[in-house]
Amino acid sequence: MVETAIKIDNVSFKYRNADSFALKRVTFEVAEGEFILLAGFSGSGKSTLLKCLNGLIPHFHAGRFGGTVEIFGESTLESDTPQLAKQVGFVFQNPENQISNLTVEREIAFPLENFGVPKNEIISRVDELVALLNMEEIRYRSPYSISGGEQQLTAIAAALALDPKILVLDEVTAHLSPRSAVHILTLLNELNKKHKKTIIIAEHRLDRCLNFADKLAFLEKGQLKVFGDLQAVFQSKEFPTNMLPKIPSLFLKLDKKIGLLGDKTSTIPLTVDELVATLNNR
């Protein structure tokens, strides 16, 4: 049986100065090894929800917090953020504002230093990560002199340093040029498939993640409207049509007109290749 990695139960949160709740009674579960897309209009509470996963909310941000978040059975209320850092790696949107060391290598070593890991172990762990993410060329460079994509890669490496089972990413490709963005997403897919990391990622450009995500959670005004398999979500009435990614949207429009679903196939194609194959088979 697969273990439950994240269990979010009835979570609400209101920022200190806000008039309304940013999260309202959100409940869902993520099994270990799943790849979850978190979608929603701007301001719907995605970043807020992600910050609940590693305890930044409620330990770091003041406000009214209700409900429980459990990471592998342990409530975030009962453990502190450093302990949670071992379970949950977090990567933020803005690469510049999350890097605090003078070389890429030291940035990766930073969490290990924080935990008092012996020096020789730090070195071997850094070696491992540099090899895994192909960062040999930038290892000794200053994080301020490398490209945005490389900075984001550094942040991911640092988030992986403590070998957390869960990786949480908040719009990490927003500032990147398209190819670097695709590179980062491909890497996340690999971490998920090969290294069995549970990944939960907030993204606006859903199109490029559809081929490897398992489930999608859709937030609207702080409420979880839909959660489930991509297929189920895209066919759900709760999911707004103007949020649909291009390919599924086109397919569903075709389906409405001439009825594609049902007779030969019951799945909605998610990528260009899948759509072309479906049309070709007809």
Added chain:
Amino acid sequence: MIEFENVFFKYDPKTDYVLNDITFKIDKAEFVAIVGKNGVGKTTLIKHFNGLLKPNDGIVRIDSLDIVKEPISKMASIIGFSFQNPNHQLFAQNVKKELEFGPKNLKIEESVRDATIQNLVDTFQINHLLERSPFELSGGERRLVSIASVLTMNQQILVLDEPTYGQDYRQKKHLGLFLKKLIEEGITVVVVSHDMDFILDFIPRTIVLSNGKIAADGETVKVLSDQTLLQNADLVSPLLLDLCYSLQQIDDTFTTSINEQEVFENILSMLSKKQKMSR
């Protein structure tokens, strides 16, 4: 409207040129995208439009004014400029005051100003944000407010640095349609973006920067379907184009289009043709 003649620029005398012999021209009421990988110099290029940066060599003319000779205050009345990072410009107590700041500086009449702001608020559906502090908004909301605060100024030229980042599909569409309307009113718009799908959907002309030079400049469809060019400039082709080319592989009569509705209809006709054939 915007003219670059052999423009050279670098920040530091010891380094290579960030802009290395750039020449192009943008006419009135044109809608142009500028693309290229991180750090290629897109922001550097557009900062020349209103004289925030001056070329080391070459000429930049805006509305036939030489930017080297004009003060930025004068350029501000001609060019609206939205910076990449919203935090660099938000300051007011609430969103409403933020939106009014630009028009007040330009001494735009109150009735005109209020009408423009109301129109923007309706377009982007940000009524509920008006009374809130710009510092307590989500990332995407902040970006949207910072763009809107520039759109309020009714200038002849608009320059937007990555307006779509952090925006959802809905807001992107609102923005694209709004800009298209401005073009029809005779306003010139230049957009820097990493979002190939947005560009294909709304912007007819694209300029690709690569290694300090203009690697391509032309119709968006043509530019964004040149695979080697995209590879060299660290770009990817838009999904819709990808789809059209893949469909052409299975049916060589399939006609490419950049309009989603047209692609939809082309697929329908392709399918019905196929059905007839198989009968």
Added chain:
Amino acid sequence: MSLKILEYFNYLEHKSPMHYIDPRGKTLFIIAITCLTIYLDQIIPMCIILVALLPLIYFGNFMKRWLKSLLFLIPVILLVVILNALFLKIDYPTTIAIVLGLRLIILSGFFGLIFQTVSPDDISQTLIKFKFPYSFAWAISTAYRFIPTLAKETNIIIDAQKSRGLQIDRGNLFKRVRNMIPLLIPIFATALRRSWQLAEAIESRGWNATKNRTYLYSLKLKWWDIIVILLSLTLFALFLYLAIADVSLPFWMVYKIPERFELKRLFLIAWEWIKNLFSK
């Protein structure tokens, strides 16, 4: 812009031989030099120190920047020297004034050099070696590291608001002050937001997880550091010896501008001469 001044304190990333010297050695050295420079009040020792400074500045890759900063400093220094030479009520005022000018030049060179070649990490590591808590060391070095970022960001903010039609240098004083608000608020807000985000990030990386933090790199004294430290101690001992024993310097080091070249006298002669010129 006035922000250029900040550049003077920036850590330069280009590695120079000076960068490889242990910051503790450098600190000791600058203390010794400062003491000596302030204590000695003769022209020739000052010139010797100045000459000794030149190769250090050269190897620190700092020559160009130093000369540039001197360009701004020299008028100020000249003014100080002239005023002192004219109005000091002691023996040999011109000599003392020149020593003062040389002192300023020397100290600007040494301090600039140290700022350019001590990295933020060096600072925190030094503090840690002297048993300061890690969080304090981290805060100091991070603040130091963000000086250039802050300067760059301030420029962007000025650009952004100018593009929205803000006119900074127009109108009366009251209006000008009011026009600073759209600049100051984003400057503080971005700095604040940046520190919040940074705090979130380090929190998520296990900040303060244990009291016994380890370090991937820590400072180690190399043979050349030992030399620097010994040299600094020697200089410091020299200073103490001179100061406490109150010995007089060897005669060749004590050169004083002769009475007849005193600036005051030259000035009076010139004054008389001009008066004569007009009275005729």
